[in-house]
Amino acid sequence: MSDLKDRLLPPRPDSVINLRGDAGSRPSSSGRQPLLGVDVLGLKKRGQGLKSWIRVDASANTQVIEVDKFSMMRRCDLPARDLRLLDPLFVYPSTILGREKAIVVNLEQIRCIITADEVLLLNSLDDYVLGYVVELQQRLKASAVGEVWNQDSLGLSRRRDNAFQNTSPEYLPFEFMALEVALEAACTFLDAQASELETEAYPLLDELTSKISTSNLERVRRLKSRLVALTRRVQKVRDEIEQLMDDDGDMAEMYLTEKKKRMEGSLYGDQSLPNDGLSFSAPVSPVSSPPSSRRLEKSLSIGRSRHDSAKSSESSATENIEELEMLLEAYFVVIDSTLNKLTSLKEYIDDTEDFINIQLDNVRNQLIQFELLLTTATFVVAIFGVVAGIFGMNFEIDLFEQPGAFKWVLTITGVCGVLVFLAFLWFYKRRRLMPL
Numbered sequence: 001m002s003d004l005k006d007r008l009l010p011p012r013p014d015s016v017i018n019l020r021g022d023a024g025s026r027p028s029s030s031g032r033q034p035l036l037g038v039d040v041l042g043l044k045k046r047g048q049g050l051k052s053w054i055r056v057d058a059s060a061n062t063q064v065i066e067v068d069k070f071s072m073m074r075r076c077d078l079p080a081r082d083l084r085l086l087d088p089l090f091v092y093p094s095t096i097l098g099r100e101k102a103i104v105v106n107l108e109q110i111r112c113i114i115t116a117d118e119v120l121l122l123n124s125l126d127d128y129v130l131g132y133v134v135e136l137q138q139r140l141k142a143s144a145v146g147e148v149w150n151q152d153s154l155g156l157s158r159r160r161d162n163a164f165q166n167t168s169p170e171y172l173p174f175e176f177m178a179l180e181v182a183l184e185a186a187c188t189f190l191d192a193q194a195s196e197l198e199t200e201a202y203p204l205l206d207e208l209t210s211k212i213s214t215s216n217l218e219r220v221r222r223l224k225s226r227l228v229a230l231t232r233r234v235q236k237v238r239d240e241i242e243q244l245m246d247d248d249g250d251m252a253e254m255y256l257t258e259k260k261k262r263m264e265g266s267l268y269g270d271q272s273l274p275n276d277g278l279s280f281s282a283p284v285s286p287v288s289s290p291p292s293s294r295r296l297e298k299s300l301s302i303g304r305s306r307h308d309s310a311k312s313s314e315s316s317a318t319e320n321i322e323e324l325e326m327l328l329e330a331y332f333v334v335i336d337s338t339l340n341k342l343t344s345l346k347e348y349i350d351d352t353e354d355f356i357n358i359q360l361d362n363v364r365n366q367l368i369q370f371e372l373l374l375t376t377a378t379f380v381v382a383i384f385g386v387v388a389g390i391f392g393m394n395f396e397i398d399l400f401e402q403p404g405a406f407k408w409v410l411t412i413t414g415v416c417g418v419l420v421f422l423a424f425l426w427f428y429k430r431r432r433l434m435p436l
Contacts, residue, residue, distance in 0.1 A: 052123035056133060058174045060140035064123055076102040076113050076120070086111040086122060094186070094237045096179075096244060098253035101260075103175055107186035107237065114178045116256035128185060136181045143177065173257040176327060183241075183331040190234050191338045194345075197227060201345055205352045212356060224349055231342045238339055241332045251321040251328075369434050376424045380417040387413045 050066045067075070069083060077100055085092050085106045097104040103114040109128040112121040119136065121129060172180065201223055208216045244250050387409065399405045428434040 054121045054123050054129075054133060056119040056121075056136055056140075056178075058117055058140065060137040060144070062133060062137065072113075072120070076115060078102055078104065078113070086113070088122065088124070094233070094240050096240055098244075098250050100253070101256065103179060103254055103256065105179065105182050107182055108189050108233070110182045110185050112178070112182065114175050114182075114256075116173075116175055116260045119178045128189060132181060132185050135185070136178060139177055139181060140174075143172075172323070172327070173255070175254065175256045176324060179254070180327055180331075183327075186237060187331055187334045187338065190230070190237065190335065191341075193230055194234070194338050194341050197223070197230065198341065198345055201227070201349070205348060209352060209355055212359065220349070220352075227342060227346060227349070231339070231346065234335060234339045234342060238332065238335045241328050241335065245325060245328050245332065248321055251324045254324060255321075372428070372434065376421060379424075380421045383417045383420065384413055 050068050051072075053065050053067055053072075054062060055065050056062050069080070072078070072083060073080060082097060082099070082104045084090060085095055085097075085104060088111070092106055094108065095104070095106045101115060105112050105114060109126050110121075110132050112119055112132075121133070124130075204216065204219055204223065208220055391409070425434075
């Protein structure tokens with residue numbers, strides 16, 4: 001029996017790791033068998049939650065990296081709720097968030113993290129994601145070539161800007177270039193869907209006005225559902241851009257390159273702070289101070305300098321947001337044009353529905369008029385029934401003995417019925433109940 005049991009057991013894989021070494025085959029002191037058949041490396045990799053990311057740096061170099069969630073949070077200084085916006089398993093509305101060290105972008109298929117030095121996207125085989133990476137590389141390479149080719153002219157323009165106290169850069173910072181490509185990809189994608197919907201909608205609506213059928217009505221219903229969903233998405237992107245344009249603080253948060261340079265400058269200034277600079281923040285006592293008080297005075301001076309530099313950077317960034325505002329305004333016009341296109345299509349559908357309702361009301365009115373004519377004719381025919389009922393009673397009159405009395409009764413009854421019918425028609429015409 002034991003030999004049969006050994007033959008029926010599956011073979012032990014080579015990748016299985018014994019957690020207890022040589023002692024794993026022996027029972028423990030508690031009488032429990034040790035864990036067997038556990039792939040520790042696989043569990044560790046799955047437990048870390050590694051995800052594949054596409055990294056694009058400022059030199060247009062790309063690479064695929066595997067980073068877990070917590071490392072990404074520390075790397076970009078982002079909370080967990082911001083990373084959930086990038087998860088393709090969840091459906092979130094379009095969002096653009098400016099953080100301390102990164103910009104979180106969720107625009108349709110483009111979901112990425114933009115920092116001052118790199119762009120991180122979840123590795124995907126989607127054509128729009130790959131197209132975004134290729135377009136961003138082309139923009140970065142073109143910008144680098146333009147900077148090298150126009151180095152002399154840029155130096156001249158910088159001297160001219162300094163003479164007129166103009167500090168506007170000739171090229172967009174890296175984060176704005178990545179944000180511009182994301183906005184362009186999202187606006188192009190939504191505009192393409194709107195154009196496709198227009199191409200399909202207008203012929204169908206024209207066909208529906210000429211021929212009302214169940215199949216055409218079902219196609220229009222599906223088209224209207226797609227239109228409502230697409231309008232909601234376009235409206236969300238438009239509202240997000242408009243909300244950013246209305247808030248100067250959010251736009252100032254997106255100047256990542258300037259914030260990084262100011263932070264590095266403040267750190268270098270703190271490291272090269274001379275010792276005699278401490279006398280500005282604290283008076284020198286004629287009595288020698290202990291080392292602890294000197295360290296306290298130095299830390300206070302460094303804290304004041306950092307606070308002053310942070311305040312100055314915030315004020316200057318708030319004042320110099322025209323560059324980002326112009327960028328957002330350009331794509332606001334594009335997405336607003338797409339929204340107007342969808343609004344016009346919706347109005348055309350509403351007009352078509354009103355036209356169809358008018359046609360249906362007209363047919364319904366014609367049916368009611370025909371029913372009224374039938375009712376009037378039925379009333380006239382009922383007059384003959386009344387006359388026949390009267391003469392069908394069992395009593396004797398002299399009219400029954402005359403041979404031509406039957407013809408006279410039919411003639412008089414018919415003339416009376418026609419007169420009654422004509423009287424009803426005249427009444428309908430006078431009351432405008434029927435176009436006669």
